[in-house]
Amino acid sequence: MADSSIQDEREFREMMAEVDPSISSRLLVALDFAKGAHAGQTRKSGEPFILHPIAVGYGLWKKYEDPELAAAGFLHDTIEDCEDVSRGKIYEVFGDTVGFLVDAATKNLYDFHLRPEVVFEDKIERLLWAGMQDMRVLLLKIADREHNISTLAHLKNNRQVRMAFETQAIFQPLRNILRIDTKMTLPESTKNLYDFLEKNNLKSPKDLKEFLYQQCYQNFNDDVYKLVYEDSDKIIWEIEDMTIYENLCNLSDFQSYIDVISMWTNGRQFKVLLSFKKGYVIDEPNISLKISSFKN
Amino acid sequence: MLIPIHSFISDLRLEQDLLRGIKVRRIEQKHRYTEKGAQKFYESYISNPNTESYFGSSLAWNDYLNFFKRYITYADKLQKLAFVLLGCGKVLERDLIKTLHDEGHNLHFIGVDSSHAMLELANENLKDYDFDKMLICADFTEDNFTTEINRVIGSFDKRLFAFLGGTFSVFIPTDIVDTLANIVTDNDMLWVEVLLREDMTERNNLMLFKHFAKRLERSTRIRNDAYPIEKMGIPFENGEMTLETIKEPAVGAINFKYVFLMKKKTRIHFRNEMITLLPDEKIELLNIRAYDSEKLVNFFEEHGFKFISSERKKNRGQFLFQLKEK
Numbered sequence: 001m002a003d004s005s006i007q008d009e010r011e012f013r014e015m016m017a018e019v020d021p022s023i024s025s026r027l028l029v030a031l032d033f034a035k036g037a038h039a040g041q042t043r044k045s046g047e048p049f050i051l052h053p054i055a056v057g058y059g060l061w062k063k064y065e066d067p068e069l070a071a072a073g074f075l076h077d078t079i080e081d082c083e084d085v086s087r088g089k090i091y092e093v094f095g096d097t098v099g100f101l102v103d104a105a106t107k108n109l110y111d112f113h114l115r116p117e118v119v120f121e122d123k124i125e126r127l128l129w130a131g132m133q134d135m136r137v138l139l140l141k142i143a144d145r146e147h148n149i150s151t152l153a154h155l156k157n158n159r160q161v162r163m164a165f166e167t168q169a170i171f172q173p174l175r176n177i178l179r180i181d182t183k184m185t186l187p188e189s190t191k192n193l194y195d196f197l198e199k200n201n202l203k204s205p206k207d208l209k210e211f212l213y214q215q216c217y218q219n220f221n222d223d224v225y226k227l228v229y230e231d232s233d234k235i236i237w238e239i240e241d242m243t244i245y246e247n248l249c250n251l252s253d254f255q256s257y258i259d260v261i262s263m264w265t266n267g268r269q270f271k272v273l274l275s276f277k278k279g280y281v282i283d284e285p286n287i288s289l290k291i292s293s294f295k296n
Numbered sequence: 297m298l299i300p301i302h303s304f305i306s307d308l309r310l311e312q313d314l315l316r317g318i319k320v321r322r323i324e325q326k327h328r329y330t331e332k333g334a335q336k337f338y339e340s341y342i343s344n345p346n347t348e349s350y351f352g353s354s355l356a357w358n359d360y361l362n363f364f365k366r367y368i369t370y371a372d373k374l375q376k377l378a379f380v381l382l383g384c385g386k387v388l389e390r391d392l393i394k395t396l397h398d399e400g401h402n403l404h405f406i407g408v409d410s411s412h413a414m415l416e417l418a419n420e421n422l423k424d425y426d427f428d429k430m431l432i433c434a435d436f437t438e439d440n441f442t443t444e445i446n447r448v449i450g451s452f453d454k455r456l457f458a459f460l461g462g463t464f465s466v467f468i469p470t471d472i473v474d475t476l477a478n479i480v481t482d483n484d485m486l487w488v489e490v491l492l493r494e495d496m497t498e499r500n501n502l503m504l505f506k507h508f509a510k511r512l513e514r515s516t517r518i519r520n521d522a523y524p525i526e527k528m529g530i531p532f533e534n535g536e537m538t539l540e541t542i543k544e545p546a547v548g549a550i551n552f553k554y555v556f557l558m559k560k561k562t563r564i565h566f567r568n569e570m571i572t573l574l575p576d577e578k579i580e581l582l583n584i585r586a587y588d589s590e591k592l593v594n595f596f597e598e599h600g601f602k603f604i605s606s607e608r609k610k611n612r613g614q615f616l617f618q619l620k621e622k
Contacts, residue, residue, distance in 0.1 A: 242506075249499040260498050263505050264540040266557070267512035 006051070012058045023067045030071035030094060031057065037082040045154035052151075053077055056143050063143075066186055069136045072101035076144055079106045087113045097134075104130030104137040105144065120205075122222070124170055128205035135193045136186070138174055145171045152279045160279030161233040167281045168289075169225065173215035176285070216282070218290040231294065235275060236261060238292040242270040247284055254280070298423050301415045304434035304444045310410070314524060315567050322580040323524045325466045326410040326435065329385070333523035334413035338386055355489060355612045357392040360460060363607050363614050364396075364487070373401050375453035380406045380445070382436055383463030387418045390425055397427035404428040406449060410435040437471060442479050455480075458487040460614075465490055465585040469547040473599040480619050486601065491586045492613040493550065501541070501550050504586055508552045509539050518554075521582050525556055530573065534560040537581075548591025554582040589613055 012031070016024035034053045041049035057073030060066070071094060078085040079102060087106070091099030091113055103113050104127060111119045112130070120126035131138035145167055152160050175181075177196055178189060202208045213220035228235055239245045242265075248254045257280035261273040273292050282289075310330060317323035329337055379393060384407030387393075393405045405427055409415050415431045422429055430448065434441055449455055457480060464472070480486055494500045512518055518537045519526070526532055535558045542551050556579040563572050573579075593603045593615065601617040 242502075246502060249497070249502050255498050258498070260501070260543075262541050262543075263502070264538060265505075265509045265512065266536050266538045267509065 008051075008054050008058045012054070012061065015061070026094075027057075027061070027067055027071055027074075030074045030098070033093065034074040034078060037078045037085050041081065043151070043154065045151065049077075049081070052147060055147050056140075059147070060139065060143050064139065064186055066136065068095075068097045068101060069139060069186075071098045072105065072136070072140050073143060075102045076105045076140060078102065080108070100130070100134060101137055101140055104134075105140050122206075122209075124209050125205040128208045131193075132197070132205060132208070135178070135190050138178060138193075139180075139189070142171055142175055142178070142180060149279070149281060155279070157278050158233040161276045162229060162279075164276065164279030164281050165228060165232040168216050169220070170209075170212050172281055172283065173212040176215070216287050216289055218288050224291065228291065233276065234295045236273050236292045236295060237275065238271050238273055238290040239287065240269065240271050240290070241286070241288065242272075244284055244287055245270075245272050248282065298419050299429060299431060301412065301419065301431045301433055302448075303412070304432060304440060305410060305438065307412070311567055314528070315569060317524075318528055318566065318571055318579065321578060325582055327524040327527075328521060328582070329409070329411035329414045330524075331413050331527070333520070333527070334411055334417055336520040336523055337414075338417055355460075355609060355614065357389055357395075359607075359609055359612075360389065360392045360489075360614070361395055363605075363616075364392075367485075367604065367616060368401070372454065373399075375402060376451075377401060377403045378406055378449040378452040378455040379403050380408060380449065380455060380457045382408050382457060382459050383461075384409050384418055384431070385414055385461070385463075387421050389460055390422055393427055393429075394425055404430070404449075404452070406430045406432060408432045408434050408436060408445075436479065437467070437475050441475075445479065453483075455484040456487060457484060460487070460489045462491070462584065464488050465587075466583050468583075469544065469549065469585070469595065473596060473601075477600045477619065480601075482619055482621065484619065485604070486617040486619075487614065488617070489612060489614045490592065491584065492608060492611055493548070493586045493588050494611070496548070496588055504550065505539070505541060505552065508584065511554070512537055512539060521554055522556055524581065525579065528566045528571075529564040530556075530562055534558060534562045534573075535579075538578075544585070546591075547595040548588030549585040552584045552586070553580055554584075555580050586611075587613070 009031070013028070016028055019027075031054070034057075035050050038048075038050040038053065043049050043052060053074050053076060056076060057070050060073040061070035064070075075090060075094065075098065079087050079090060087099075087103055087109070090102050094102075096114060099113060103109065107123055110121065110126065111117070118129065120129060127137065127141060131141075148163065149167055152163060155163065177193065179192060184192065197203075197208065200211060202211055210221070213225065257276060257278045258274045259277055261275065263272045264270070275295060310327070314323065314327050317327065327333070379396075381387065381389060387407055393403065396403050407415065407418055407429070409418070410433065412433045415433055419431060432445075432448070434444065436445075457476070476486060493504070511521075519532055522532055522537060535556050538555050538557045540553050540555055542553065543549070544551055558573045558575050558577045558579070561572070561574055563570060565571075589606065589608065593606065596615075596617050597603060600620050602620045604616040604618055606613055606615040
């Protein structure tokens with residue numbers, strides 16, 4: 001991972017030589033700012049922390065070639081993880097757009113620097129509200145999460161399961177709505193999101209959040225979400241569609257992440273009870289996971 | 297010629313056992329083969345021989361013969377051998393016994409089953425076979441079995457205890473293995489046939505599950521499985537048969553349990569006792585286990601047996617053990 005991320009930086013700098021200097025200079029300032037801010041920090045794996053923002057920023061640049069989004073990718077953890085970096089500083093140095101993207105991607109904040117009247121107690125609703133203002137917030141957060149999930153193995157198992165749950169509940173359905181795997185320009189992606197929100201009559205971040213919950217889980221609301229978030233590794237889940245479960249069993253790595261407790265049928269209905277041992281995000285439509293019980 | 301059936305167990309004891317079973321909602325499989333259950337089982341087995349306890353291709357009697365002959369020496373042949381078939385049912389293995397007998401083995405067949413009705417069917421099946429035979433109605437998990445069986449076969453040079461077909465897989469492994477360790481003595485052999493898991497993956501478990509779930513679609517078969525329920529006066533329509541799995545990791549098994557799920561409140565009178573069953577209560581009726589070969593051998597070894605050999609054919613495995621020297 002370290003080697004590939006060092007290579008990320010090298011490749012990114014080479015790529016910048018081909019880009020309009022007015023853009024590349026801003027991006028390289030963002031990269032260097034992040035390097036300075038995260039200097040000396042390490043990840044759970046022991047690698048330099050900066051490798052993560054570089055991977056996120058570079059990945060976003062390759063995919064969307066949007067300077068503000070890529071700059072926010074490099075900077076997205078600075079407010080959260082660097083004592084010397086204030087929210088105001090990011091706005092001041094990198095402008096309101098980049099400032100807003102980084103502000104929105106920062107956890108444990110309730111309002112926005114330039115919109116102090118907009119307050120959310122719920123961090124997911126805050127993120128989704130920001131994403132409804134500028135959908136690049138969602139692209140940034142998904143890129144951040146994808147990189148974190150790809151390096152999940154360094155976390156303790158219960159932390160892995162929690163992060164995978166949050167991803168399954170929020171970010172995986174968002175990925176599908178935003179059609180991340182389809183090549184689209186930013187304006188196309190934005191139109192796609194607004195069309196989707198309109199079609200499904202999702203007017204508020206709460207509407208969108210509840211819609212996301214229902215994509216992978218049955219009978220979910222905020223209380224259930226919080227309950228599962230607190231004790232993700234103790235939940236016994238139920239899947240009632242045998243075809244979906246069969247598809248999961250056919251995935252080469254699925255088994256190493258789960259414990260199957262039992263299967264049941266009366267000849268017409270089916271259910272399998274399972275729990276997650278480690279973090280795993282299911283990339284199957286309509287999995288409809290349901291809480292069965294808690295492990296002792 | 298029909299022979300007398302010896303009995304170590306009384307009908308009263310079986311009924312008491314059944315009463316206890318319904319109270320704890322776990323009826324041992326032996327009750328499925330009693331009285332009319334034996335004929336029902338026999339008929340459904342004849343109509344679906346490959347779906348009873350075998351999965352895929354069942355082992356044929358000559359598979360048993362070839363496996364066993366590898367461990368029979370000329371010296372063994374001269375010895376007086378008691379071939380004790382535990383859970384003998386209808387003795388579909390009669391051609392195996394006959395062949396060994398015809399080849400000159402000094403062999404005496406002893407069929408043991410807890411169902412008198414099943415032994416009567418076995419008697420009928422064996423009447424034209426002229427090898428020495430004895431049929432015993434007994435529950436080999438009962439305390440008195442070791443004493444009683446030793447009284448019958450104590451004078452034999454060698455004793456072979458065999459679980460062929462699906463018999464072994466219905467017993468709780470920890471129960472049966474310690475029981476066997478007490479029955480078998482140093483010079484005896486234990487021959488066990490089981491259903492084997494192809495691997496330990498959930499994919500394979502699901503494949504087996506789907507196979508066993510098909511049984512729920514066969515209404516006659518599934519009603520036969522529920523014979524003890526109906527015998528006690530519980531209408532089949534008051535519940536439904538379900539299949540569920542549990543894992544038994546110590547022995548590397550996945551247990552496929554057929555469970556009668558009550559849908560309606562039902563009150564029955566059985567042996568002068570009133571029993572009330574409520575909706576959502578479950579009555580366990582039948583267990584079929586699929587084992588991991590290596591873990592099964594390890595399990596026997598840990599319980600005092602010495603592994604002699606095994607052979608696998610598709611999903612069926614046969615294993616030969618002896619008791620470790622004490």
